[in-house]
Amino acid sequence: MRVVDSHLHLWDPWTLEYDWLEGPMAARFAEDELFEEQLPGVTEEVSVFVQAGTVERAFLDEVAWVESVADAAGVVAITAGARLDSGAATAEHLERLAAHERVIGVRHLLQDEPHGTASSPAFVDGAKLVAARGWTFDACVRAEGISDVTALADAVPELRVVLDHLGKPRVGTDAAPLRPSAEWLRDVHELAARPLVHAKLSGLPAEAGGRWAEAQLTPFLDAALEAFGPERLMWGSDWPVSSFDTAYQPGGRARWFRFVDSWAQSRGVSSDGLFWSTPLAFYGIR
Template sequence: MRIDAHQHFWNPQRGDYGWLTPQLGTLYREFGPADLAPWLERAGVDRTVIVQAAPTVAETRYLLDIARREASVAGVVGWVPLEDPDAPSLIAELASEPKFKGVRPMLQDLPDDNWIANPALAPAIEALIAHDLAFDALIFARHVDALHTFATRFPAVRIVVDHGAKPPIRDGAAGWQPWADGIARLAALPNIHCKLSGLATEAAAGWSEATLAPYVAHLLAHFGPARLMWGSDWPVLNLNGDYLLWHACANALVADLSDGERDAIFGANASAFYRL
């Protein structure tokens, strides 16, 4: 089964997407299952994981409503106020939904880069572990130290780094470090996985396989094919590419792997990680 491990649905009229403004042009409209379906069919993708795009429980419930009606949705990664005293009970409630598979706190947007290393989050994180839920880490290289502390403190939490930690690809060689060192450090922890997603958005316009090849190779060298999972990051991807282009590019960049390794990256790893 082919799985897109990272895509979004949203409706700006809901009013809780602080980052989603009219200035983003083509992204500032509703995106739902009917918009994605033709791309899934053409790419041969069977199921998807919807990931939150607003830091509200209301949006999480909105995504779960979609998931109940849409067979192609295998799982939902939602948002929970992890520092809230009521977070454990909220996590327990959401975990009763069969397609609720994890949480994402949007670390890249928080004013404190070290927020995730706060020991006060422990009750919520212990609840994630108790309910066998995953944790998506939306980070840049500057968050590596804090995420490393978090992952070491909670070795039972399944963590996936979204979008390869967003390497500054458009900066070329000048942006390689400290991203590359950060990836190596995180990959040394066995509970951390990584998404092969979002790279096109970090590249300059007109990117090609050659542009992304060093970054994909570095992720493969450190996480290996057993801890990487492909995701489209659609419809954000539309800012600098399209579904079929990125899908074909990713396939080409892992073409030297075995059939089993490619199957893992394009489906089996996401299925196992998210308990789909």
């Protein structure tokens, strides 16, 4: 079995500056730590690195650092950090990113931005520059922000967008699970009506606080399948973020992989598509 992990984070707070890492997360998670979390029964494994929340002034430094560990970590592509609403500064930043051959897309982290940010004129202008380069955009929002991603997809219909973590729905915990809300279901289906938008089966363990049950999360995967169809879904580990509860939990990446693989088989979803060909095609990885 071949696997592209479409959502991998690496970080090193002794090399780069982050303003969100604290407690047990404020440690190095890079090639050596990832080696201990290889997936079981996989013949070939590569990853797409997704920017890990460095401070803005370190966006380019993060790309350079990831490049330095990429071969050892199996990273074949980089989704770099970028602000898309900064006009000429955005254009200059994208030009500098283009000097790095592994960069295939960007992420402007939207989850803490005011509603409407992604559909603002300045942001749309930046997104058009991304699309013009043939790059992708990772949309990381909380559930209430999914409609903003839909507005962006309408404003820049040529932009290939992927919804990270299914839009971070409220899933509850293993002890007190929540069903998919009517609002989340409505917004996911509306977004999925845009044909270039994909979605990642990723991040739900983190939304559950690291303690999750298969029966708890299955309805969210089923809803994503109904909305996007199997051809626009891809798997991502969200490692190491989704391997934490109160502390780092070794084996969390493999557990999520086994669960999604089992779910896919039970639903007749092609493992080769979900884990390999869809992310390769979306990100334009050769």
